[in-house]
Amino acid sequence: MERFAFSLGFASLLLVAASASAERYIENSDRFPGWRGELPAEPGFRPNQSQPQGTPDTSVGFGELGQEEWRGEVIELSWTPRAFLYKGFLSDAECQHFIDKAKPGMTKSTVVDNETGKSVDSTVRTSTGTFFNRGEDEVVRRIEKRIAQVSHIPVENGEGIQILHYVNGQKYEPHHDFFHDKVNALPENGGQRVATVLMYLTTVEEGGETVFPSSPSKVSGPEWSDCAKKGLAVKTTRGDALLxxxxxxxxxxDASSLHGSCPTTKGEKWSATKWMHVGPFGQSADTQKAGWGACVDGDTRCEQWAAKGECQKNPKYMLSSCRKACKTCKEEGPPDTAAS
Structure with a gap:
C-alpha cells in the first residue's frame, strides 16, 4: 500500500511538472509570430458603449496591432462576385472633404472604348465626375492607405480616386471595371484591374443603389428600386464602402462582377471610386523611387501626349502617370506622408 501511495504521489508530481513545462512552452514559444497574447473578447463585450448590453462585438480591425488603420463591421455580401461591405469606412468629415474638393472640377463623365481604350462620351453614363491624383493631400493619402490595408492590395497598384455625382435620374448602366481592350491591361499600365472600392459620400433618399444584375442573389422589398431588384444590390449610405x-x-x-448605378430619383448621390490593378499603376521605376504622388512624369512621351490633348481624352491613365505634363501637381517634391 505504501508503494502504491508513493507511486501515485510521484505520478502527481510528474503531471504538475509537465503542466508547468507546457505553460512555459506556450509562453516562450514562437509558434505564433506576431501574437502578443491577445484573447477573444468575452461574450457581450461592447467597444462602442452606445450598443445595447449583450450585443457582441462584430467589428474587424485592419493594420498593425495597436495602430489599426480602421476597425468596423464587415458584411460578406456575395462570393459570386466576391463582394464585401465595410460599414462606416469613411467619417462624415472625410466624405465632406471629398465632395468639397471635387466640386470645382466636375465635368461630364466618360467611358472607356472597348476597342481603342480611349475615354469617350456615352449615354450609358450620365453622371459628372473628376479625378484626384494619387496622394494628392493628407486626407487622400490616409484613405488610400486604409484601402490598401483592407483590400491587401498595395497603394501603388491603385489609380487616382474618381469622384462621381448623380442627380435627377442620372445613372450608370451595368458594366465591368476590368478592361476589354488590350492597351489599358498591358503590364506597363499596371496590368488588368483586379478590384474596386466604391465609397459612398452621401445617403440617397430614393434609388442610386449599386446593383449586380448577374449575381445569383436578388434583393426584394419596397425599400428597393425596380432597378435594384434585378440582382444583388447595395444601398448608398454615407461613409460605407463596397469592395x-x-x-x-x-x-x-469574373463576368458576375457586372454592376451599375441605379437612377438616383430623389436626393443626390456622391461616390468615390478606387480601381486597383494587379501591378503598380501609372509610374515608372524612377517615379516610384521619387515617391508616389511626386510631381514627375512616368513616361518620356508624356509631354508629347499632353500636347495632343491626351490629358483630356484619356484622363484615367494620363492624370496618374503624366502628372507633370498634365499640370496637375506642383514641383515641390514628394508629399509629407507622416500623417498618413
Missing part, C-alpha cells in the same frame, strides 16, 4: 473583385482568384475575369 468587389473583377478578377477571380485564378486571374480570370
Amino acid at each position: 468587389f473583385f473583377g478578377l477571380k482568384p485564378d486571374g480570370e475575369t
Whole structure:
C-alpha cells in the first residue's frame, strides 16, 4: 500500500511538472509570430458603449496591432462576385472633404472604348465626375492607405480616386471595371484591374443603389428600386464602402462582377471610386523611387501626349502617370506622408 501511495504521489508530481513545462512552452514559444497574447473578447463585450448590453462585438480591425488603420463591421455580401461591405469606412468629415474638393472640377463623365481604350462620351453614363491624383493631400493619402490595408492590395497598384455625382435620374448602366481592350491591361499600365472600392459620400433618399444584375442573389422589398431588384444590390449610405473583385482568384475575369448605378430619383448621390490593378499603376521605376504622388512624369512621351490633348481624352491613365505634363501637381517634391 505504501508503494502504491508513493507511486501515485510521484505520478502527481510528474503531471504538475509537465503542466508547468507546457505553460512555459506556450509562453516562450514562437509558434505564433506576431501574437502578443491577445484573447477573444468575452461574450457581450461592447467597444462602442452606445450598443445595447449583450450585443457582441462584430467589428474587424485592419493594420498593425495597436495602430489599426480602421476597425468596423464587415458584411460578406456575395462570393459570386466576391463582394464585401465595410460599414462606416469613411467619417462624415472625410466624405465632406471629398465632395468639397471635387466640386470645382466636375465635368461630364466618360467611358472607356472597348476597342481603342480611349475615354469617350456615352449615354450609358450620365453622371459628372473628376479625378484626384494619387496622394494628392493628407486626407487622400490616409484613405488610400486604409484601402490598401483592407483590400491587401498595395497603394501603388491603385489609380487616382474618381469622384462621381448623380442627380435627377442620372445613372450608370451595368458594366465591368476590368478592361476589354488590350492597351489599358498591358503590364506597363499596371496590368488588368483586379478590384474596386466604391465609397459612398452621401445617403440617397430614393434609388442610386449599386446593383449586380448577374449575381445569383436578388434583393426584394419596397425599400428597393425596380432597378435594384434585378440582382444583388447595395444601398448608398454615407461613409460605407463596397469592395468587389473583377478578377477571380485564378486571374480570370469574373463576368458576375457586372454592376451599375441605379437612377438616383430623389436626393443626390456622391461616390468615390478606387480601381486597383494587379501591378503598380501609372509610374515608372524612377517615379516610384521619387515617391508616389511626386510631381514627375512616368513616361518620356508624356509631354508629347499632353500636347495632343491626351490629358483630356484619356484622363484615367494620363492624370496618374503624366502628372507633370498634365499640370496637375506642383514641383515641390514628394508629399509629407507622416500623417498618413
